[in-house]
Amino acid sequence: MSKAVMLVALCFLPVLAMAARPNKNPFVVRGRVYCDTCLAGFETPASTYISGAVVRLECKDRTTMELTYSREARTDSKGSYKILVSEDHEDQFCDTMLVRSSQLRCSNVSPGHDRARVTLTRFNGIASDDRFANNLGFFRDAAMPGCADIMKLYQEIED
Secondary structure (H helix, E strand, O other): OOHHHHHHHHHHHHHHHHHHOOOOOOOEEEEEEEEEOOOOOOOOOEEHHHHHHHEEEEEEEOOOOHHHHHHEEEEEOEEEEEEEEOOOOOOEEEEEEEEEOOOOOOOOEEEOOEEEOOOOOOOOOOOOEEEEEOOOEEEEOOOOHHHHHHHOOOOOOOO
């Protein structure tokens, strides 16, 4: 009997130790923030990326929708941001969202492009620690010159 107890203890002790140990490899949430310079409602070849924009990652409990995690980041010179997250958020909804733009003329939040859902758990079959959020967008107060030509690229051609 004591051998059986010892065998069970040896099998489960490493599992318990791993569960109690903090995660050494954090998740890295990555994304970009753009300016819709043509007021198209999506990225175009004329869109630019905003440096110094502020983005927030928020995770909420699926049942109560109570905020459980929040962290902000600022975009670099290429409009990219990265947020390190050391905790697993398996049973939570996590979204990146726009907070503010650094560009006065491009500071209106683009509807539908103001947040992006990310999955922050290791229990879903994704091997990588990198998590890529869809790009987030602001739009300008007025379309830039030359946008009419760019928008023609997106018009349907009927035969």
